[in-house]
Amino acid sequence: MSPQEKQYDVHSLTGQFCDAGKELRYRSSIQKRVRFESRLALVLVALVFAMFTITDYSLLGLSREYFLLLTMRISVISLCLLLAFTLGRWGGYSRNLWLHGLPLWIVATGIILIVPLRPDSLSTQITAVVVAIMAFYILIPNLLTVAAVACIYLSVGFLTAAMAFTGISPADLLRIALLLIMANIVGYCALLRIEFLQRKQFALLHEERDQNNQLHKEIAHRKSLEAQLRIVAERDALTGLDSRSHFMKRAEVLLKRSRLENAPFCLFMIDVDHFKSINDTWGHTRGDWILTKIAEACVQSLRPTDVIGRFGGEEFMVALPHTSPTDAQIVAERLKKNVATLPLTEEMGELVMSVTIGIAVAQAEDVDLDALITRADKMLYAGKHEGRNRVMMSQEGIA
Numbered sequence: 001m002s003p004q005e006k007q008y009d010v011h012s013l014t015g016q017f018c019d020a021g022k023e024l025r026y027r028s029s030i031q032k033r034v035r036f037e038s039r040l041a042l043v044l045v046a047l048v049f050a051m052f053t054i055t056d057y058s059l060l061g062l063s064r065e066y067f068l069l070l071t072m073r074i075s076v077i078s079l080c081l082l083l084a085f086t087l088g089r090w091g092g093y094s095r096n097l098w099l100h101g102l103p104l105w106i107v108a109t110g111i112i113l114i115v116p117l118r119p120d121s122l123s124t125q126i127t128a129v130v131v132a133i134m135a136f137y138i139l140i141p142n143l144l145t146v147a148a149v150a151c152i153y154l155s156v157g158f159l160t161a162a163m164a165f166t167g168i169s170p171a172d173l174l175r176i177a178l179l180l181i182m183a184n185i186v187g188y189c190a191l192l193r194i195e196f197l198q199r200k201q202f203a204l205l206h207e208e209r210d211q212n213n214q215l216h217k218e219i220a221h222r223k224s225l226e227a228q229l230r231i232v233a234e235r236d237a238l239t240g241l242d243s244r245s246h247f248m249k250r251a252e253v254l255l256k257r258s259r260l261e262n263a264p265f266c267l268f269m270i271d272v273d274h275f276k277s278i279n280d281t282w283g284h285t286r287g288d289w290i291l292t293k294i295a296e297a298c299v300q301s302l303r304p305t306d307v308i309g310r311f312g313g314e315e316f317m318v319a320l321p322h323t324s325p326t327d328a329q330i331v332a333e334r335l336k337k338n339v340a341t342l343p344l345t346e347e348m349g350e351l352v353m354s355v356t357i358g359i360a361v362a363q364a365e366d367v368d369l370d371a372l373i374t375r376a377d378k379m380l381y382a383g384k385h386e387g388r389n390r391v392m393m394s395q396e397g398i399a
Contacts, residue, residue, distance in 0.1 A: 015144045015195030026202050034100070034141040035091045041140045042084040042103055046077040049110065059121065069117045076110035079103075097143065104136055104150035111154060115161035122166050126176055129158050130183045137187030144191050151187065155180040236310040238288055239295035244317075247309025251319035252369050254307060258321050258362065265362035266328035267369075268318035269376035270298065270335070273354045273388040275314040282348060290353065293342050301335035317373070325361050325393060332357045332391040340389075354389035356380055361394060 009018045017023035027034075053073055060066035083103050091099055111132055114125055133151045136142070142150075159177055162168050168176075234246040242250065251267070258265035272278075272294060279287040291314065298308055298316060307319040320328055339355050358379030360372045375394045383392040 039084040042080045046080040101146040108154035112157040116165040119166040133183045137191040242309030254321045266320045267372045269358040269380040270316040272314035297338040356383040359393040
C-alpha cells in the first residue's frame with residue numbers, strides 16, 4: 001500500500017481510520033463542532049417530545065395512560081436537557097464517547113415505551129421510528145458504530161413492543177420489519193459515506209499542511225544557502241573583510257553619493273611590507289595569521305562609515321567618504337602606527353610589521369573608481385620605491 005493510500009485508509013464497515021492515532025486526532029479536531037451539534041440536537045429532541053404531549057392529551061384525555069406518557073416524556077426531556085448541559089461542560093468526542101452515545105439510547109427507549117402506552121397509534125409510531133432512525137444516523141453526531149447499535153436497539157425494541165402490545169399480524173410485523181431494515185440500510189450507507197468523506201477531507205487537509213510545512217522548510221533552507229553563498233561572495237574567506245568585487249560595488253556607490261553631495265572622498269591602497277619574506281621564513285600559515293591581524297588593526301583604525309576590502313594577496317583597499325585629504329592623512333598614519341604595534345608570537349622574534357599606504361583624493365570632475373584606484377596604486381608603489389613603511393598621497397584632486 002502506497003503512502004497516499006495509507007493516508008486515506010478508512011475501514012469499509014465502520015467509516016473510521018484504521019490507524020487509531022489518526023482516528024483520535026480526527027475526533028479531537030471536530031470535538032468542538034460535535035459538542036455544539038449534539039447539544040442543539042438534544043434541545044430539538046426535547047422540544048419534539050414536549051410537543052407530542054398535546055397529541056397525547058387529545059387522544060387519551062386525563063387518563064392513567066396519559067399521565068404515564070407525560071411522566072415518560074418529562075423524564076426523556078429532562079434527561080436530554082441534562083445531557084445537553086453535561087456535554088457542554090464535559091463532553092469529549094475523542095475520549096468520553098459514551099456520553100455522546102447515551103442520548104440515542106434514552107430517546108430510543110422513550111420511543112419504544114410509547115407503544116405499550118399508546119398501542120392504538122402504531123401507524124403513527126412507525127413513521128416516528130423511521131424518522132428517529134434517520135436522525136440517529138444523520139442528524140445527531142455520533143460514530144457509525146454507535147449510531148448503528150442504537151438504531152438496531154430501537155428497531156428490535158419497537159418490533160418486540162408492537163408484537164407484545166398491539167396484537168399485530170405476522171404479515172404486518174414482517175412489513176414493518178422490512179421497512180425498518182431498509183431505513184437502517186439507507187441511514188447506515190449515508191452515514192458511512194459521510195464518515196468516509198469527512199475523514200478523507202481531514203487527511204487531505206493534513207497532507208496539504210504537511211506539504212506546506214515541508215515547503216516552508218525547503219524555502220528556509222534555500223534562503224539559508226543563499227545567505228551563505230552571499231557571504232561567500234561578499235566576504236574574504238581569510239580576513240572576513242569585503243571581497244574585491246563586493247568592495248568595488250560598495251565603493252562605487254559611496255563615490256557617486258559623494259559626487260552628488262559635493263563631499264570629499266579618498267581612497268587607500270595598503271600593502272604589507274616584505275610579506276613574501278614572511279611567508280618564506282615562517283610559512284604561509286603564519287603569513288595568513290598576520291594578514292588577519294593586520295585586517296583587524298585596519299578595521300579598528302577606521303570609522304564605521306569607511307569601507308575596507310581585501311584587494312588581493314597582501315593588499316587592502318579602503319574607501320573613505322566625507323573625508324578631506326588632511327583627515328585621510330591622519331587616518332592613514334593612525335592605521336600604519338596600529339599595524340607597527342601589533343603583538344606577534346615569540347618565534348617571530350624582533351619582527352616589526354609595517355605597511356605602505358597610497359592615498360588618492362577624488363577630483364571634482366570626471367573621476368571614477370578605476371581612476372582613483374590607479375592613482376592610489378601609483379602612490380603605493382612610489383612609497384615602496386622610497387623605502388616602504390610610509391604614507392604617500394596623490395596631489396591630484398587637492399585644491
